[in-house]
Amino acid sequence: MMKTPYYMINQNELDRNFNKMSSALKDNWNNSIIGYSYKTNYLPWIIQHFDNLGCYAEVVSEDEYLLAKRIGAGNRIIYNGPVKTKETFYEALSVGAIVNIDSWREIDWLEECGFKDKSIGIRVNFDIEKMCPGQSQCGDEGGRFGFCYENGELKKAIISIQSKGFHISGIHLHTSSKSRGLDIYKAVSEVACAIQEEFDLELSYVDVGGGFFGGLNNKPQFEEYFALISDVLCRRFSPDNTTLIIEPGMSLIGAPVSYFTTVIDIKSTEKNRFVVTDGSRTGIDPFLKKESYFYSIHKKERTPVIDKQVICGYTCMENDRLFTAFECQELCCGDQIEYEKVGAYTMCLAPMFIKSFPDVYVKNGDTVKSVRNAWGTEEYFMKSILEGNE
Numbered sequence: 093m094m095k096t097p098y099y100m101i102n103q104n105e106l107d108r109n110f111n112k113m114s115s116a117l118k119d120n121w122n123n124s125i126i127g128y129s130y131k132t133n134y135l136p137w138i139i140q141h142f143d144n145l146g147c148y149a150e151v152v153s154e155d156e157y158l159l160a161k162r163i164g165a166g167n168r169i170i171y172n173g174p175v176k177t178k179e180t181f182y183e184a185l186s187v188g189a190i191v192n193i194d195s196w197r198e199i200d201w202l203e204e205c206g207f208k209d210k211s212i213g214i215r216v217n218f219d220i221e222k223m224c225p226g227q228s229q230c231g232d233e234g235g236r237f238g239f240c241y242e243n244g245e246l247k248k249a250i251i252s253i254q255s256k257g258f259h260i261s262g263i264h265l266h267t268s269s270k271s272r273g274l275d276i277y278k279a280v281s282e283v284a285c286a287i288q289e290e291f292d293l294e295l296s297y298v299d300v301g302g303g304f305f306g307g308l309n310n311k312p313q314f315e316e317y318f319a320l321i322s323d324v325l326c327r328r329f330s331p332d333n334t335t336l337i338i339e340p341g342m343s344l345i346g347a348p349v350s351y352f353t354t355v356i357d358i359k360s361t362e363k364n365r366f367v368v369t370d371g372s373r374t375g376i377d378p379f380l381k382k383e384s385y386f387y388s389i390h391k392k393e394r395t396p397v398i399d400k401q402v403i404c405g406y407t408c409m410e411n412d413r414l415f416t417a418f419e420c421q422e423l424c425c426g427d428q429i430e431y432e433k434v435g436a437y438t439m440c441l442a443p444m445f446i447k448s449f450p451d452v453y454v455k456n457g458d459t460v461k462s463v464r465n466a467w468g469t470e471e472y473f474m475k476s477i478l479e480g481n482e
């Protein structure tokens with residue numbers, strides 16, 4: 093019996109979903125790259141698995157860049173983000189990784205470098221809210237990444253990069269949205285075409301970023317996203333000359349991961365019956381913002397149905413309440429609750445609050461193997477310096 097709490101990665105589901113994405117992408121644009129978004133979940137087993145599946149590593153910090161190097165991604169790296177370090181920026185360029193400039197300081201860095209292959213990508217900031225009202229993440233406040241197309245900053249940045257002898261080889265248009273809807277990708281692709289035309293760019297890649305749904309039957313499917321993107325991009329690009337890059341995170345690793353917890357105590361008050369579990373809301377929803385979770389209850393034995401039970405986590409926060417079960421069989425100690433589709437923005441975002449990182453397993457058919465042992469005191473003390481040894 094495995095000790096809860098733990099995460100379980102369903103490898104068959106992960107691979108099935110990946111293959112679906114990969115073939116839908118190839119069918120619609122026969123020259124493409126999938127860059128797995130490290131930030132979504134960079135558990136070492138996961139990043140290595142996506143590397144084995146042929147993905148590039150999409151990274152946005154020195155730390156993530158070094159993880160990609162560590163698993164042997166070589167130059168199959170897409171280096172994004174506004175907080176690159178100068179050292180890794182130069183290294184990525186010198187090994188031939190895909191680098192997308194996201195800040196003026198990086199443009200300054202170009203001045204000092206002496207590379208032969210002088211091509212680089214640039215991240216575009218554009219008014220997605222105007223094109224898809226109500227769907228963007230930042231609404232009227234606008235996004236903060238990349239160079240703004242509408243106010244002329246993008247033009248200035250392009251001219252500045254070109255004046256340093258660099259060729260703009262790609263544009264990066266990742267846009268986080270609330271809707272993850274098809275309209276977003278229509279808008280992204282239209283902006284890609286407009287920019288190519290306006291600045292007369294010869295682009296070897298267009299990177300539309302991530303932000304797709306995946307593994308949910310009632311949401312847009314990969315085929316729909318990529319058919320639409322391809323339809324629009326065809327106006328100004330061809331797969332013969334331009335690679336389509338996508339940077340999925342959530343759509344690849346969200347659905348195939350579950351979090352298992354066990355009921356460890358029951359407590360009644362005048363107001364409620366609290367079911368205490370050894371998992372926490374922080375393990376599946378680190379920002380404590382979601383209103384509901386996918387879950388299933390695995391009961392040891394049948395029990396009578398009762399009106400209301402409040403399922404709680406192990407932390408001492410009052411709001412560590414995961415859900416309220418109405419008209420449900422009475423939960424008892426030893427029953428398990430599995431939270432499904434929790435692989436994205438959980439393992440790498442969950443705080444070490446009250447308890448350390450839990451075990452992680454991978455299930456492949458009937459075989460279950462451990463891919464991370466829970467952290468304990470030793471791992472927590474690692475790198476700390478105690479009084480007297482400072």
Ligand SMILES: Cc1ncc(COP(=O)(O)O)c(C=O)c1O
Nearest residue numbers: 129266302303304339340341342
């Ligand atoms: C630049 C970039 N690419 C890809 C992603 C992955 O997005 P998602 O997990 O929604 O697919 C993100 C997420 O914020 C991102 O910032």
